[in-house]
Amino acid sequence: MEDRPDPLHDSPSYLVFELVRLIRRTSAELFPGERLRLPHLLVLSCVARLGPLSQREVSEYLRMDAGDIVGLVDALEDAGHVRRRRDPGDRRRYALEATEDGRLFLAQSRDGRDRLNDLLFAPLAPHELDQFKALVLRVLAQHDERFTAPPGAASGAASAQRTEIAAPARRRASS
Structure with missing residues (x-):
């Protein structure tokens, strides 16, 4: 059998797809058992920098499915990193705010993100x-x-x- 170059190696979108898979694998290996992953950090970072925000606003800004945001916020709230409060401007919705623990967690997770990037x-x-x-x-x-x-x-x-x-x-x- 002739060893031909893989035509997918010429596809930037395929290469980025494989890079994302590598990032996920390496992150899981570097941080085994870590409950909060990059999607959680994206939500927490968004809320910490730009909050208070509604879950819908977070979903729109991060371009993530609203249903996924609910689960991520639930995990962040359980960990004490995010707080849901009634939005004073619209009592029908909740505003998300980062807690002090959440801000500290973001700062502490920076070292891990730096190690991951250094390795990758x-x-x-x-x-x-x-x-x-x-x-x-x-x-x-x-x-x-x-x-x-x-x-x-x-x-x-x-x-x-x-x-x-x-x-x-x-x-x-x-x-």
């Missing part, structure tokens, strides 16, 4: 990793305004600012 991206030189991130951000920004740099922002500093929320904040301000 060890083959890349620092300038290659910067280039990789810039290219991924450029692709994401083409399809998702959360990843676009604010006007006049420097590229390095802007990456930390790219995920600032717009729509839910505008809705709350107009109510």
